[in-house]
Amino acid sequence: MHLALASGFKFDYTNLFGEGKVTEDDVRELRPVIEKAHAAVMHMRETGEVRGHLSKDGMPEKVLFSKLPYVSEGNLNSPESIARLKKFGEKVHDEADVVVSFGIGGSYLGGRVLFDTSCGEFWNLRTKKQRGGWPEFWFSGNNIDPQRTKDLLEHIRFSAEKKRTHEGGKLNVFLIVISKSGSTFDTMSAFMVVLDELRKSENIDVRVVAVTDPSTEKPTLLKKLAEEQGWETFAVPDGVGGRFSVFSEVGLTAAVCFGYDIEAFLAGARGMDEACRTPELFENPAMLNAVLKFLASEKHGRDIEVLMPYGDYLKSLSEWYIQLLAESLGKTYNRRGEKVYYGRTPIVAVGTTDMHAQTQQHQEGRLNKVVQFVRVEKWKNDFEIPNVFPSVEKLASFSGAAMSSALETAREANEEALSGNHRFNALFSMPELTPYHLGELMYLLALSVAYEGELADVDAFDQPGVEVYKKIMGPRIAALGRKPSEG
């Protein structure tokens, strides 16, 4: 049982729907709610209005992420804004040796997915020439970690020294600071440490680019700083929450620094958005995904979702999804103000790695999980496993197999084993690991949480829970600082 798009993207829900799983009766019973949810999501698409959604300051706020895939005049992503981003990418290509992107949560995770899936683990170990002239690209500000900050600085200083010795001239470093609120401690503290240290080096030329809320009414601290210091800026548009911002200048500013095809990525998101306009449940991938996962949780107690892509470079997709699902749907109150404690718990897993770690739990632990597989059908590179030790029968037996086929065989075995023991699972299948198909998948997941918010009647676009610890932490961190009397 699967839903396939013309692009080749598939959602296979055979092991999530049917006898002993989410049943036709479950879906039938929910029909009126599903219809209302679809009408609400269509309304959100057209007007940006989501019933009951308020900003952090308690003001009505539009939800506009579903506009982002559409690049046209007057839209959040317009031909001019895309051209400007690409021009910035060209400047980075021509002038930067090193880029460091500072951000956390939505200001980090989406860019990380784009980086990992296109550049991989060894990007920064290659020479500039091997990278096609693109600079090194590092992330920072996604933790308050003194050791990694020191290691990053040491690496940049070392590169500067190397450049001075071999080529002469200064190392050109671009620091991209991404923060919608403009004052997130983790991001800003790492940025200030790195900026301050790099400025001390005479071999390094530092340029800063800020990505923040562009509102002039109540400018963010980062916006004010950018104005004061004359830094170039890009925008986190109003109405686009961090966890939905990979389709905006948040994800795209980082992406153009490593030559990512941002237009193909947005085209994939657009293709998925168009596919999700139909009111036919079994033809609408985001609605179907949300309905099946909601019912699996509410009717069958499967309220944990393990997002398990097969392939190392997709691990960050799971990490991005953690924030999307957790902040969007983990809510104490529904929109009627009743205590519901809603929220399916997301778990990161990677195949085949976690088959040797988590699978025991998935296979035999509590019957409370849905394992959501992600598969790449055709890999850009592949290896045939060679017959290196012909006399060792066991090793010789699988020689000749392609690694990609073995990877899929392992996934299928896991799927069959889980299904054979009443373990709910499903599969998103990407024809290839391209920006287009990644755009489709990430957008499907983003729109899915909009549907699920409607089904559960919770506000999927706020995150009041994260303010609680911030209120405790803020004054305590401030108290650690130097007092004015201390100079």
Ligand SMILES: O=P(O)(O)OC[C@H]1O[C@](O)(CO)[C@@H](O)[C@@H]1O
């Ligand atoms: O972009 P900002 O404002 O620095 O926020 C980073 C992240 O912090 C959160 O506000 C949670 O604390 C997320 O929702 C957000 O993605």
